[in-house]
Amino acid sequence: MTRKKGMISLIVPAYNEEENLPVLVHRVRAVMKPYGNFEILIVDDGSSDQTRYVLRQLSQEYEEVRFISFSRNFGHQMALRAGYDHARGDAVICLDADLQHPPELIPTLIDKWREGYDVVYTVRQEDPRLAWHKRLTSKYFYRLLRRVSNLHLEDGAADFRLLDRKVVDTLKQFKENDLFLRGAISWVGFRQCRILYEPAARYAGHSKYSLSKMLKLAAMGITSFSTRPLYLSVLLGFIMSLFATLFGLEVVYEKYFTDATVSGWTSLVLLSVLIGGVQFIMIGIIGVYLGKTFVEVKQRPAYIIGDTDEIEETVTTWENPANEFYSPLT
Ligand code: UDP
Numbered sequence: 001m002t003r004k005k006g007m008i009s010l011i012v013p014a015y016n017e018e019e020n021l022p023v024l025v026h027r028v029r030a031v032m033k034p035y036g037n038f039e040i041l042i043v044d045d046g047s048s049d050q051t052r053y054v055l056r057q058l059s060q061e062y063e064e065v066r067f068i069s070f071s072r073n074f075g076h077q078m079a080l081r082a083g084y085d086h087a088r089g090d091a092v093i094c095l096d097a098d099l100q101h102p103p104e105l106i107p108t109l110i111d112k113w114r115e116g117y118d119v120v121y122t123v124r125q126e127d128p129r130l131a132w133h134k135r136l137t138s139k140y141f142y143r144l145l146r147r148v149s150n151l152h153l154e155d156g157a158a159d160f161r162l163l164d165r166k167v168v169d170t171l172k173q174f175k176e177n178d179l180f181l182r183g184a185i186s187w188v189g190f191r192q193c194r195i196l197y198e199p200a201a202r203y204a205g206h207s208k209y210s211l212s213k214m215l216k217l218a219a220m221g222i223t224s225f226s227t228r229p230l231y232l233s234v235l236l237g238f239i240m241s242l243f244a245t246l247f248g249l250e251v252v253y254e255k256y257f258t259d260a261t262v263s264g265w266t267s268l269v270l271l272s273v274l275i276g277g278v279q280f281i282m283i284g285i286i287g288v289y290l291g292k293t294f295v296e297v298k299q300r301p302a303y304i305i306g307d308t309d310e311i312e313e314t315v316t317t318w319e320n321p322a323n324e325f326y327s328p329l330t
């Protein structure tokens with residue numbers, strides 16, 4: 001079933017990756033040569049090193065290289081979004097600038113697309129070279145996410161993936177600022193296919209994903225695809241009420257049917273402290289969602305482009321995903 005063909009876009013988020021980009025462009029060009037029609041769109045996420053100048057040079061040197069440069073650091077997810085918004089290809093592949101996502105795997109992704117899949121996502125095999133906190137946070141993050149949301153993201157699901165044009169156009173319709181792409185892509189459905197890969201070591205420089213950036217991503221993933229934490233507060237409320245009722249019954253019984261002296265001070269203090277705590281938890285959870293509502297109603301642009309090589313408006317047609325065969329992830 002060779003039904004898909006056309007231009008391939010490669011989008012690369014880059015934050016302070018001046019040393020990696022020339023190598024990346026070289027390797028991607030080598031891999032993409034047989035495909036002819038392709039573009040490499042690099043999104044500079046407000047780098048403070050020479051990335052922007054490297055990009056301008058690369059785009060002058062190779063006609064298939066385009067770039068977008070953010071006015072400041074908006075984060076990896078926003079860089080990917082900008083890439084999806086401005087890619088022109090019929091299939092869009094994103095990969096990291098640090099060469100951890102081996103460009104040599106691209107032909108496999110394209111083959112799967114040509115077989116008819118709309119989403120070809122990759123799952124990285126456990127890498128013992130990875131820092132322990134990365135492995136641990138990644139593992140527990142996916143486990144927690146599966147438990148609290150309806151998403152079936154696998155351990156190690158990466159942002160290295162191919163999307164068909166119609167999936168990209170669907171993503172562009174998501175208006176929320178805080179878009180958790182991995183979740184959104186799993187959520188939109190279409191025909192999805194998974195590929196295992198072995199991550200390479202970072203070519204140059206150090207990881208730009210600090211622990212705090214990862215925690216932020218995890219919190220965003222959980223709160224943007226699940227309202228279950230809200231139900232947790234309701235459940236806690238119920239448990240507390242049950243506890244209070246039983247306690248109340250006991251107090252009434254003691255008062256009317258026994259001669260026990262009033263020893264209420266300890267229990268009173270305990271109870272009020274406990275209820276206070278639970279209330280704080282509930283208010284906190286409501287606050288998180290209220291905060292999200294507050295951010296979303298403002299409808300700010302998700303990112304701002306400071307510099308680019310001439311981006312032309314592209315006209316894309318919208319195909320209704322409901323007409324497509326949907327195979328849910330298992
Ligand atoms: N990145 C980005 N903005 C950021 C952090 C990272 O665009 O704020 C890019 C980075 O340049 C790289 C990719 O996202 O191409 C993955 O980041 P990194 O390799 O630092 O993360 P790790 O692989 O260590 O998780």
Ligand code: MG
Nearest residue numbers: 096098100202
């Ligand atoms: Mg990396």
